Amino acid sequence: MDIYMQYYDFIIDSLSENPSYVCARTARQMAVTTDSVAYYHYLVLLAKAYMFKSEMDSARLSMNRAEVFCDGAVPSSLINDLYADIYNMRGNVCARQGLADSSVICFQKAFDYRLQGSNRDVLPDISINLADAFVRTGHYDKGAMWYRKSLSYSDSLKIPEEKRFPAYYGLAQVYMELRDFTSCDYYYELAARHYDKMLPFEKHIYLNNRGNSYYFRADYPKALEIFRRSLVLARSYPDMIFEEHLTEMNLGETFLLMNQVDSAAYYLNLCGDFFRSIENQTALYYLDTQLIELALKQNDLPLARKRMSEAVQPDYVEPNMQHIRNRYLQHYFEEAGDFRQAYYYQMENQRIDDSTRNERIKMRTAEIDLKYSQDTTLMKQKIFIQQKENEVLALNQTLYIWISVCICVLFLVVFIIVYNKKRHYLLQMRTRTMITALRMENIRNRISPHFIFNILNREMGSYTDEQAENMRGLVKLMRRNLELTGQFCVTIAEELDFVNTFINLERKALGDNFILSIFIDEAINPDQEILPSMMIQIPVENALKHALKDKEGMKRLWIDIRRIEIGICIKIRDNGGGYKVNSVNHGTGTGMKVIFQTVQLLNANNKKHLDISIANVQLDEGEIGCEFTVILPQGYDYNLKKMV
Structure with a gap:
């Protein structure tokens, strides 16, 4: 779970920007995860990433699998946390599909499970989700209550101000629905202070809701300006499909109200197919309503009649949407000459206006009552706590003074003892360091690597040609190894030269049935392309030691270097039977640790990540082999100075 939490913190910012990338990375993490809860x-x-990609069926399938596991597991705080995540995701999926009542039920279950779990840091987020769901069902008083609960949890958990903006723009939406635009603008301005720190989908929510606030004030040019910003944002991220089409629908209606029929038709036609594909009944009802009015404004009465007959009829329709539909139906029947029906819809809208006005007054009263009830309760708690703190302070003041004096004396004694010990220790270390430095200097003066190489080269004069050639290879390997200790990256040509030298020294142990195949793409200049040092050498060494050394029959090793669309792909493949978890040939793993740590260090300095993978592959001859793959992105930065 610790590894999962580290991965979650690392990947969460990419969730809305690039959910496809999150899907791929998470699938790789799952492949090596042994703990079932994690x-x-x-x-x-993964289900959350599918939701951002608008692949709702895949999201539901993933959640169902997780819930089946929880149903069969022993109840615990970890299982409750997992249940909370599942129902929180179900609530989000229901909200995306316009199932507001179902989303309320799911978020309430998520909240209850989270209270019984161990990770309560996300209570503010679930509270906001529950508040959003209540707002969508028209319960603005409950929505405001849960937004304020989120802020209260944030205070308790000491969450910084810049992370509370979802509660602020949520409260702004509540006041927008209650037509209290002064309070609405106040909370939108609080949220706007942290716009640059919002994730892309959070920016879209802020812009979409703020545009709606100007729509309800009939300030259509201002609403249009904000909706256009929202559309530019959504189109900047290929996976924000839902947000893009939702904004197009808002733009279409705004243009319709401004009597710009061509622009309205353009945007409404763009979003129609998408909402039909995901079967979002609320969005389709809203869209059909606009299309009916669009046909009327285009003086196409038969088309308006056809769209009325084909329009969806959801089980629940918000009063605002019903009001808009009735207004357009009144327009239709006026154009059709059926004034009785036109009058009927006019009276229906008047009834809805009166009902909505009364409901807003009730909601506003309930919201104020809940707000002041919470404030009064909080004030009483603070007064009670302060009184108890004063009593304790008065009773223990003398004790605190004596304890402070004793602690000061104790600290003074400890400081004197530690100071004397540290001083003595530093004196000893200074002496030892001086002696060690003198000894090392003496060793360097007596024997150096160049001295060793010179002796070896001189001794090779007495060897046979074959022995001398092997010894030259060993000397070259030792010398190159010493040189590489000071280099963080090398060219492909240098790396292959080192690998060839190493393989030539190992050929005798491998036997005559060993075959090495090296392929370099003609589009690659090995003297110019660079990679981390030992990136090829370590996998080659592992293949020889752990796969091919004791293999019977033909021993094959392939090194394949090709140019691909995003950079360079290097594959090291053997026919040694593949990687086996329980193999007796396992090494210490030091070489692969060096590779992984090097890649991690370099990736921290690059937006495009160097990617490595290890997998067993089926070879053409029917054998199983192990394949090490490294992808070097184009323009990768190997300079570590920025990380110092």
Whole structure:
């Protein structure tokens, strides 16, 4: 779970920007996860990425698998946390599909499970989700209550101000629905202070809701300006499909109200197919309403009649949407000459206006009552706590003074003892360092690497040609190894030269049935392209030692270097039977640790990541082999100075 939490913190910012990337990375994490609880947390994260890609069926399938596991597991705080994540995701999927009542139920379950779990840091987020769901169902008083609960949890958990903006723009939406635009603008301005720190989907929510606030004030040019910003944002991220089409629908209606029929038709036609594909009934009802009015404004009465007959009829329709539909139906029947029906819809809208006005007054009263009830309760708690703190302070003041004096004396004694010991220790270390430095200087003066190489070269004069050639290879390997200790990256040509030298020294142990195949793409200049040192040498050494050395029959090793669209792909493949978990030929793993740590260090300095993978592959001859793959992105930065 610790590894999962580290991965979650690392990947969460990419969730809305690039959910396809999150899907691929999470699937790789799941492949190496042995702990079952952590595995299903990864599965819920995968469902969230599917939701951002608008692949709702895949998201539901992942959540169902995780829930089946929880149903069969022994109840615990970790299982409750997993249940909370599952129902929180279900609530989000229901909200995306316009199932507001279902989303309320799911978020309430998520909140209850989270209270019984161990990770309560996300209570503010679930509270906001529950508040959003209540707002969508028209319960603005409950929505405001849960937004304020989120802020209260944030205070308790000491969450910084810049992370509270979802509660602020949520409260702004509540006041927008209650037509209290002064309070609405106040909370939108609080949220706007942290716009640059919002994730892309959070920026879209802020812009979409703020545009709606100007729409309800009939300030259509200002609403149009903000909706256009929202569309530019959504189109900047290929996976924000839902947000893009939602904004197009808002733009279409705004243009319709401004009597710009061509622009309205353009945007409404762009988003129609998408909402039909995901079967979002609320969005389709809204879209059909606009299309009916669009046909009327285009003086196409038969088309308006056809769209009325084909329009969806959801089980629940918000009063605002019903009001808009009735207004357009009144327009239709006026154009059709059926004034009785036109009058009926006019009266229906008047009834809805009166009902909505009364409901807003009730909601506003309930919201104020809840707000002041919470404030009064909080004030009483603070007064009670302050009184108790004063009593304790008065009773223990003398004790605190004596304890402070004793602690000061104790600290003074400890400081004197530690100071004397540290001083003595530093004196000893200075002496030892001086002696060690003198000894090392003496050793360097007596024997140096160049001295060793010179002796070896001189001794080779007495060897046979074959022995001398092997010894030259060993000397070259030793000398090159010493040189590489000071280099963080090398050219492909230098790396291959080192690998060839190493393989030539190992050929005698491998036998005559060993074959090495090296392929370099003609589009690659090995003297100019660079990679981390030992990136090819370590996998080659592992293949020889752990796969091919004791293999019977033909021993094959392929090194394949090709140019691909995003950079360079290097593959090291053997026919040694593949990687086996319980193999007796396992090494210490030091070489691969060096590679992974090097890649991690370099990736921290680059937006495009160097990627490595290890997998067993089926070879043409029917054998199984192990394949090490490294992808070097184009323009990768190997300079570490920025990280110092």
